[in-house]
Amino acid sequence: MVLYKDLFWQLTLREIKARYKQSILGYAWAILVPLINLLVLSVVFTYIFRVPTGSTPYAVFLFVALIPWMFLVSSLTSATGSVMANSALITKVKIPREILPLSAISSKLVDLILASVLLVAFLYFYQVPFHITTVFIPVIFLVQFFLILGICLILSATNVFYRDVENILGVFLTIWMYMSPVLYPSNLIPENFKLFFFLNPMTGIINAYRDAILYGRFTDTYGFIYSATFSLFILLVGIIYFKNRSRFFADVM
Amino acid sequence: MQDTVISFNNVSKKFKKGQRYYLKQALLDFFRPGVNDDFWALRNVSFKVQKGEAIGIIGANGSGKSTILKLIAGVLTPTKGNVVVNGRIGPLIELGAGFHPELSGRDNIYLNGTILGLPKKELERKFEDIVDFAELSDFIDTPVKHYSSGMQVRLGFSIATQINPEILIIDEVLSVGDASFQNKCLSLFGEFKKRGITIIIVSHQINLIEQFCQRLILVEKGKIEAMGNPRDVIPVYFSSVSQGQVKDLINKKGNVKRFGSGEVRIEKVEILDDSNKVVTTFETGKNYKIRFRFKKNKDIDILNIGIGVYKTTGEYCFGLNTQYDHFKVTSKNSFELLLKNIPLNAGEYYYNVVCFGQLETKPYDWVGPSGRFVVSSQFLQRGLTVVNHSWVNN
Incomplete structure (x- = not known):
């Protein structure tokens, strides 16, 4: 196990190093990309669509959800191809293959941390008061991480056999974003769609982030418990599925 | 245990x-x-x-x-x-x-x-x-x-x-x-x-x-x-x-190139060892005979036959023909080429066979590859050939 811990770190560092190796701005991109996204979306939804967010400025409201959402998107995108990208390893040496998607996700943590620093600066700039509920963020993040890991295990294993996954993923992520309360508050959802809307595990997670950071209260405890249960379930399914499929990875590589 | x-x-x-x-x-x-x-x-x-x-x-x-x-x-x-x-x-x-x-x-x-x-x-x-x-x-x-x-x-x-x-x-x-x-x-x-x-x-x-x-x-x-x-x-x-390769050759005629004007056809090329047994495996340093069988479709004055031996990796090892050696083919349908102490190193080889009149560039029949063989060697040497040698201290 110690052996694989080292391997995990090496692979994660390799991902991080290789990513920004040939770019002039390097890690600055980890800040610039969310900032540009935030700018564009804020302008559109503040001045054109005018999403009502109460007393909270829209930019802050958005950014709190946008950062975890971008982490989900970048993790899923890089982890889906992670097994294929490491076919050289898969076909040469016996390692627990779960490490590959796991390290792909973990390498995105750097971006997440850098973006979070930016968020703190934002909250300070917009004078959002500090709430004690912020201490729950690690718990919320853990639930989100389990969800991401579970999905990544399923997608990366399936992608080895059906490359369609890579192609579908982009569209799927766009649809998923519009179905999640990233750009708008969940109280804008019409009553008839509510049930469907709350079946989405990201709804509970994003609402929990906003509640903890911006409002200092939890309005949707059941939604979050549902998300946590759902995430654990997906993780379990992912682990079993990946284990089963990984026996055949080298067959098709 | x-x-x-x-x-x-x-x-x-x-x-x-x-x-x-x-x-x-x-x-x-x-x-x-x-x-x-x-x-x-x-x-x-x-x-x-x-x-x-x-x-x-x-x-x-x-x-x-x-x-x-x-x-x-x-x-x-x-x-x-x-x-x-x-x-x-x-x-x-x-x-x-x-x-x-x-x-x-x-x-x-x-x-x-x-x-x-x-x-x-x-x-x-x-x-x-x-x-x-x-x-x-x-x-x-x-x-x-x-x-x-x-x-x-x-x-x-x-x-x-x-x-x-x-x-x-x-x-x-x-x-x-x-x-x-x-x-x-x-x-x-x-x-x-x-x-x-x-x-x-x-x-x-x-x-x-x-x-x-x-x-x-x-x-x-x-x-x-x-x-x-x-x-x-x-x-x-x-x-x-x-x-396997000979079988492949027979099964996949498409791989064999053959052209020529057709006055003479090469019927069969066989390699025989000392005891006149047909072989496809050589040992370095032994003697072998290559037997060519052909059929004349027309009466022609001059007949020459040549063989080129290549490694399957592409190197041209040697080429012999009756014209260079001033050998007159008098037989009607068969003759033999004697190879002494074959110096080829271990490996896989193939050969092309051509029969022609005055000019090799205008063949009656050209077949390539006409056959394949494998050489095994008890000598430890590198390269295409096995060289007779000794070391001396001065």
């Missing part, structure tokens, strides 16, 4: 033919039941390897050698039967080892070392050795994507051998390095053998494998055809390879 480190019990491995990389293909397959895309790479393979043995696996391309290695490495899972491996396995060493192209040689050493289970401290201690052995000290901070394939293999080899695996598996990499690197590897293998490291090696270079392995496994079409002492197995290999 010796320790068994690897044991294969009735192992079979099935692959799907064709690659179902896309959903479309899977759907098509689903609606086309009964189409059997299965391909058995191995069928009921059983063998055991004892600790400290050096085993060579030989066989034609696609016979299942690499599948065996991958099963040992634990990279593939058998479809039936089971594979038991005891001991720390080095990675499968093959062409284009698991390197990250964007990272430097240095980073790759650390990454690969970690993958192979070396603690960072030990890796730091061994770093210089690894670089020196791979002869890459000048390029160690260059991204691996700029390395030549020989350099990549050297690096991979160097890492794998420096981690002291208990089992080392090697898939046809010796052919890539240059001669000095090959020698280094061979002497290193010797050292490994002394230290009791088990080595499994796949190679087409029978010379090397013969020197080095005490036991060979000959695989053919997914089955073990022969197993045991190299002296016993190698002849079986050569006869099966050459037979």
Whole structure:
């Protein structure tokens, strides 16, 4: 196990190093990309669509959800191809293959941390008061991480056999974003769609982030418990599925 | 009792033919039941390897050698039967080892070392050795994507051998390095053998494998055809390879090119040994006869016949014809070419045969390849030919 811990770190560092190796701005991109996204979306939804967010400025409201959402998107995108990208390893040496998607996700943590620093600066700039509920963020993040890991295990294993996954993923992520309360508050959802809307595990997670950071209260405890249960379930399914499929990875590589 | 480190019990491995990389293909397959895309790479393979043995696996391309290695490495899972491996396995060493192209040689050493289970401290201690052995000290901070394939293999080899695996598996990499690197590897293998490291090696270079392995496994079409002492197995290999190729030649007429004006047709070209038996395997230094049978369709004055012998890797070894040698073909349908002390080194060869009148460029009949043969040699020499030689101290 110690052996694989080292391997995990090496692979994660390799991902991080290789990513920004040939770019002039390097890690600055980890800040610039969310900032540009935030700018564009804020302008559109503040001045054109005018999403009502109460007393909270829209930019802050958005950014709190946008950062975890971008982490989900970048993790899923890089982890889906992670097994294929490491076919050289898969076909040469016996390692627990779960490490590959796991390290792909973990390498995105750097971006997440850098973006979070930016968020703190934002909250300070917009004078959002500090709430004690912020201490729950690690718990919320853990639930989100389990969800991401579970999905990544399923997608990366399936992608080895059906490359369609890579192609579908982009569209799927766009649809998923519009179905999640990233750009708008969940109280804008019409009553008839509510049930469907709350079946989405990201709804509970994003609402929990906003509640903890911006409002200092939890309005949707059941939604979050549902998300946590759902995430654990997906993780379990992912682990079993990946284990089963990984026996055949080298067959098709 | 010796320790068994690897044991294969009735192992079979099935692959799907064709690659179902896309959903479309899977759907098509689903609606086309009964189409059997299965391909058995191995069928009921059983063998055991004892600790400290050096085993060579030989066989034609696609016979299942690499599948065996991958099963040992634990990279593939058998479809039936089971594979038991005891001991720390080095990675499968093959062409284009698991390197990250964007990272430097240095980073790759650390990454690969970690993958192979070396603690960072030990890796730091061994770093210089690894670089020196791979002869890459000048390029160690260059991204691996700029390395030549020989350099990549050297690096991979160097890492794998420096981690002291208990089992080392090697898939046809010796052919890539240059001669000095090959020698280094061979002497290193010797050292490994002394230290009791088990080595499994796949190679087409029978010379090397013969020197080095005490036991060979000959695989053919997914089955073990022969197993045991190299002296016993190698002849079986050569006869099966050459037979297979002759069969291939007959089956796939399309591969044979033939042209000419047709006044004379070459009917048959046979190679006979001293006892007038038709052979497809030569031994270096022995005498052979090549018998040409032809048929004249028209009455012609001048008839010349030539033969060109090539290595299957493309080198032109020698070319003889009756015109150069001022030999007049008087026979109506057959004559022989006597070859004395054939100096060809071990390897696989093919020959083209031409028959012509005054000008070789206007042949009556040209057939190529007309046949193939394999040469085995008891001499330890490199290159195309075996040279009669001796060393003298001054």
